[in-house]
Amino acid sequence: MSIIRDTLLLQKRELERNLKEKYVERKVKFHINDDMIRIIIGPRRAGKSFFAIHALNKISESHFGYVNFDDEKLVEVKDYDDIINTINSVYNNPGSILFDEIQNLEKWELFVNRLQRQGYRLIITGSNSKLLSAELATHLTGRHLQITIFPFSFKEFLDVENKELTEGEIKEKLHSYITYGGYPEPTVKKINIKDYLSTLLDSTIYKDIIKRHKIRNPQAIEDLVFYLLSNISNEFSYNTLSKVTKCKSVHTIEKYLGYLEEAFIFFRVKAFSFKAKEQITRNKK
Incomplete structure (x- = not known):
């Protein structure tokens, strides 16, 4: 007690x-x-x-x-x-x-x-x-x-300044927001955003994925994250990801992607189609 x-x-x-x-x-x-x-x-x-x-x-x-x-x-x-x-x-x-x-x-x-x-x-x-x-x-x-609750919206990101901004300042803020996102702590406290995001990603992967799900091959998860970060908005197939991470099972790749989504690191987007079957079978981003 x-x-x-x-x-x-x-x-x-x-x-x-x-x-x-x-x-x-x-x-x-x-x-x-x-x-x-x-x-x-x-x-x-x-x-x-x-x-x-x-x-x-x-x-x-x-x-x-x-x-x-x-x-x-x-x-x-x-x-x-x-x-x-x-x-x-x-x-x-x-x-x-x-x-x-x-x-x-x-x-x-x-x-x-x-x-x-x-x-x-x-x-x-x-x-x-x-x-x-x-x-x-x-x-x-x-x-x-x-x-x-997600990181700051752009409106909330601007509210941090607590003053009226010029058009040029807003454009500059938009570039920063698009590049680094709107995580509250580095935005409010003006700390090094690159180091912050790198540490946060490592911590999330370890605590919310590797430790919780008892991943026996953490290098595969890390390789998968690195590949996806380098190919944001590009289509992918489970077979390609399996080769990149050297995971023999496509099922394991699907499971790992599920863990990454659960931790809010990535979101899978289905291809647009009026036919449900095509949405399911086509490669995702």
Whole structure:
């Protein structure tokens, strides 16, 4: 219990610091005036947690607890009641609880389901779309609402400046946005975007794919990511990808692509056709 308490106290301090940092309002509707569980999904570092804590903090009379499960000390806890008891102690019996990166917790969907029945208003975030949706469909049918948070839209990207921009400045911002995207942290804090994106990609591949799915040949995943990044918007076939990654099975390639989509790294796009069969059989991008 002491380990859990110490962890949550440190997370609470981080939460209080985050609430004081600059925040760009996201164009997403959010409220918790019913007992529906709010599910916030999206890529790692897209601003899911920041959005949630500021939205909760903004709601009048909102008193919420916070737990970030991107911490091995919490993931190793066996008795989940210890977590709830510590939350009630640290946050003085909150009516609402924000669970961050909850997909790291084993059988989290059963835990959440029980708390919802006990009357807690729950907001949970996760970086793995399929994991969340598949398990929620089984255990929380009809009792949850899903919100997807992506990196900044171009409008939000411009809002960071908090001033009226000239046409030339907007064009310059557009070029930067198209080149590097709109991840909130490097945009707001003006940190090195190339190093940030490289580290983020490596972390996502390891945590959300290799570690979670117990990939025995991580080099194949890395080769696949490198090839796809070098051929954005180009058609591909599973046979070609199989040769590039030296994977003998086309089925394995399909499975790896599914993992990459679940982690919001890539999105497959079907070829346009009025015939469903052609959409399914033709190469994708």
